[in-house]
Amino acid sequence: MLDDIDRRILRHFQSEPSLTMAELAERCRIGQGVCWRRIEKMQAAGVIEGQEAVIDWAALGYAVEVSLRVTLDKTQARAFDDFTAAAREVAEVIEIQTFLGRVDVRLSVLARDMGHYQQVYRDRILTLPHIADIEALMHIARVKRDEVLPI
Structure with a gap:
């Protein structure tokens, strides 16, 4: 091609x-x-999808980044669709990924500080539909961020 x-x-x-x-x-x-x-x-052809600005969230005051691994209640027929639709509405969720395996969804969440994260987690994340289990991974450092592939 x-x-x-x-x-x-x-x-x-x-x-x-x-x-x-x-x-x-x-x-x-x-x-x-x-x-x-x-x-x-x-x-x-969809090879180039677009261009985007890379923003340093820490420079804008967002000091907390958390990765949430979510397992959904798959006994509900629309669990994935309902959950992802609701998660899209949470402004602090900057990325949603779905998986096959024990973990169904991963959310990347940004917050200004731990107080802000706690509020988002309690008021917005835990109220998302069909959550069976959730695990939080606190981001410490970004070792590599590169979307450039060897072509």
């Missing part, structure tokens, strides 16, 4: 998404029009 030029574009685009089209084309040793058309083609 991808040829060497597409891979070259993706390598440079992943490492420096803020490059202008002209800079990206120059680094890939192709014309700007060719680069633009190939990026559009990869976007249309």
